[in-house]
Amino acid sequence: MSRDFLGFSRSDAPCRHHTHTGPAMLVTITDFGSQGPYLAQMKAAAMAHAPDLPILDLFTDAPAFNPRAAAYLVSAYAADLPEGAVILGVVDPGVGSERAGIVVHAGGRWFVGPDNGLFALAARHAGGAAAWRIAWTAPDASATFHGRDIFAPVAARLARGERPLGMPLDPATLVGADWPDDLAEIVYVDAYGNCMTGVRANTLPPGARVRIAGHAPARGRTFSDVPEGTPLWYTNANGLVEIAVNAGRADTALGIGVGTPVEIASTP
């Protein structure tokens, strides 16, 4: 069967820890949209501290002004980033108010951003989290753009290996500590109209049924498990319960969007 084999001459293992001596990966999660200057300004501020910083923009369309919904995305999508990655999260309707900035360390990754719950679930689901309040501020920080002026420099310095000093905060005192472990609502609609919930599929009992907006989609493994135009739910590639329509858009077909409640029931 050598005809069908794509072999490689070296090990399958990712090479990060063996050959890479530069800064860790910076990953942005924002509601800034895919256009306009803000994301690049934030990245330029980070690169001033770490010029060879690898940067990925994971979400530019996190739920706008909605750190609670975004928190469930952050937890699910940080989980497949490499250890050491620094997540710079800015969904920050309270910028300019008195909300604090924080650093969280959880699951081997760093999180930097506002203390508004955005990292609450990532900290809880990973276990063993530590947190610090950011007291540092740039001498000329603006009132409205802490992502650029405060969070990006802190994130870059973590990425290049510096570590926070001082006594950690108790994560139980952070905003979001009282939010549920899973959120039975739509938290994100992707470009295809597929609707993610804040529910981790591996928390459901076998045979669990999903209901949303009067529909009871069947469970599938891939879209083609149901006829075209039919809704289904499945475990998405990051472990969340997701609702879609085969060859269609679930958001418009079912009339659902961020905030729509989902009902999950065990089989009777």
Next chain:
Amino acid sequence: MSRDFLGFSRSDAPCRHHTHTGPAMLVTITDFGSQGPYLAQMKAAAMAHAPDLPILDLFTDAPAFNPRAAAYLVSAYAADLPEGAVILGVVDPGVGSERAGIVVHAGGRWFVGPDNGLFALAARHAGGAAAWRIAWTAPDASATFHGRDIFAPVAARLARGERPLGMPLDPATLVGADWPDDLAEIVYVDAYGNCMTGVRANTLPPGARVRIAGHAPARGRTFSDVPEGTPLWYTNANGLVEIAVNAGRADTALGIGVGTPVEIASTP
């Protein structure tokens, strides 16, 4: 005329082969859209194997679910990428079905993605192509996201210099081997409403005429060769026949879009 001269102190030649020892460039071509997590997740999976991998996103808006139209774009737009570049192409409506994953080497560049025709024209137009089937799969690969779980790691390993082992496939057995050399349809509409065809302009006889949707646009070299509001066709910057309207949008003005047939005739 030294006043008008912008000279440089060194050679005009690109410096790649002399000074760069890192991995080759990874170039993504997808229909994922410019928002949402999927593109960054795929890139993170590649960077786990090649942390300093230079990555460019060439298309995030390739014709959605349409590998046939996309194949003509891939061929035209891969041609000006540097030799050694690895094109990671994911326009993959069949993910989760039995379609295979392949690696193609053509024109000095690598192509990684589904065997659904996406690379068929790049292989044919470059000549001398070789192909391999990807039998490797990640132990925990998802059912719905082969771009992240299979294609990205393979692409990254090619970019860092590993080479496929085993016997190549015959490219004539790949999906798309029976597609035409040029596709007389609109295959892409850009942000300005300009409409690209799948026809290489250098295959046309001198004096060829173009007709589309009842219009017979004149040939121009640049937009300003026709009055404002008037359609024209020209050889675009990647060699394809493209239809536009000076100071307007061809897609809405002419009522055309991906899939609209184009008629090309020699002068009578």
Next chain:
Amino acid sequence: MSRDFLGFSRSDAPCRHHTHTGPAMLVTITDFGSQGPYLAQMKAAAMAHAPDLPILDLFTDAPAFNPRAAAYLVSAYAADLPEGAVILGVVDPGVGSERAGIVVHAGGRWFVGPDNGLFALAARHAGGAAAWRIAWTAPDASATFHGRDIFAPVAARLARGERPLGMPLDPATLVGADWPDDLAEIVYVDAYGNCMTGVRANTLPPGARVRIAGHAPARGRTFSDVPEGTPLWYTNANGLVEIAVNAGRADTALGIGVGTPVEIASTP
């Protein structure tokens, strides 16, 4: 107060000049939109000359076909880029005509693009600018894509440390030399509907009042300084007078957009 302190083990200073020996940062400002191949093609052309070039896309939605409005953005947003950065600006409705290409050096940064005024304000506001005309052209340059074929290679070579030879142009002879120091119009609408003017706030007298489209927004420091649904103006994070509506969109609420005139008056 060690509990609230996020200290670091090293200096606060950005590390660029001490540890980074690669090329300077390339920053793109275009009206190409966030999708489609053109931006990546331009970056690939730059990377052919500087494979490890760090690149940021500052604006992909600069005012389309409007180098005059864009010029005020370029000046305000280049100012917080690191010294040595190379700004590759392509808002170029005249491509294919006889307009020249230029290099400008101002405020320690480089600007590369068309001589259509795009860099006129950056040159003037920074002071001490020098400029060169680009006479070089690629042997196979296209008629319609100078960003890829001419400007990107020039920008990359500046980023890797090459310097223009020959006699500088007099910046007073460039297009835009007669434009006002500040433009009392909306020059950009961001993703949230906030509307930037081309007026630097620090040029206004104390107590200045702003009027636009029949509205007289109060001055604020942050959005929450006015009730929800109420317009305000403030100095944005890059020093421009910006008009917004707390918890709303100024563009639709006030019926304003790029080109809407702004009236600024001293207190009577």
